[in-house]
Amino acid sequence: DVEKSGTFNGPMADAFQAMALASAKSLLESTRRLAEKDTARASAALAELRPFATALPDVAALERLLRSDSFVRTLDDATERARAGDDAGASKLLADALAASNAPDALSAVASDACAKLGKGVYDEAKQGFEKALALAPKSKLAQRGVEIAVLRRDMKEAAAAAILERGGGDEADALKTLEAAATRDRANANVRRGLDAALARIEK
Numbered sequence: 001d002v003e004k005s006g007t008f009n010g011p012m013a014d015a016f017q018a019m020a021l022a023s024a025k026s027l028l029e030s031t032r033r034l035a036e037k038d039t040a041r042a043s044a045a046l047a048e049l050r051p052f053a054t055a056l057p058d059v060a061a062l063e064r065l066l067r068s069d070s071f072v073r074t075l076d077d078a079t080e081r082a083r084a085g086d087d088a089g090a091s092k093l094l095a096d097a098l099a100a101s102n103a104p105d106a107l108s109a110v111a112s113d114a115c116a117k118l119g120k121g122v123y124d125e126a127k128q129g130f131e132k133a134l135a136l137a138p139k140s141k142l143a144q145r146g147v148e149i150a151v152l153r154r155d156m157k158e159a160a161a162a163a164i165l166e167r168g169g170g171d172e173a174d175a176l177k178t179l180e181a182a183a184t185r186d187r188a189n190a191n192v193r194r195g196l197d198a199a200l201a202r203i204e205k
Contacts, residue, residue, distance in 0.1 A: 024052040032062060042066055071097055075145045082149045085156065090149055091119030097142050107136045107143075114146055123154035124185070155191070158182050162195035 031045045043066050046059070053059040074097040081089035095115045098108060114129025130146030137143060161175035161182075179195045186192075 024049055024056060028056060028058060071100060079149060082153050087121050087153060088119050091115045094146055101142060107133055111143060118150055123150045126150040158191040162191040165195040
């Protein structure tokens, strides 16, 4: 049956819909397998399945899974950037993850400010900001990862400061300032002891 508009109706339309649905089911299965190897390509393939989301509830489920995998991968990339000493890169990746999370405005504002502090290398303030975000959303993976990254970078900076005082060279005044701040927070800090012991040993010589 063909209407004047040129579109199919009746049994022929039902047949085409059945064929399209069968094709969509096949594509869904292949996309599910692809998701285990390449989430980016799987996400692109999933776009073709969205028109069938009502008839195939698994489309929405797979989309949620891919979004979650991508989110966690971005957090992992942020951690790697932090380990490499790239505060700006880690900050940007955390901000990207925040933008993709659809977080409530209050949480987003606090976490965004914490990301900016991390990017500037103000680690204690960044940590405090992420802790505030965590208080607003105790299950927030982003806020928890932000705290971890801020502590990681702070510890790296303090270890570098201790190394400068041990071997000499570098900006020793800045290294002392870093360790003095660490001592104010925790006098038992191992890097503080290392750095100050090295500084005293050099003075005694």
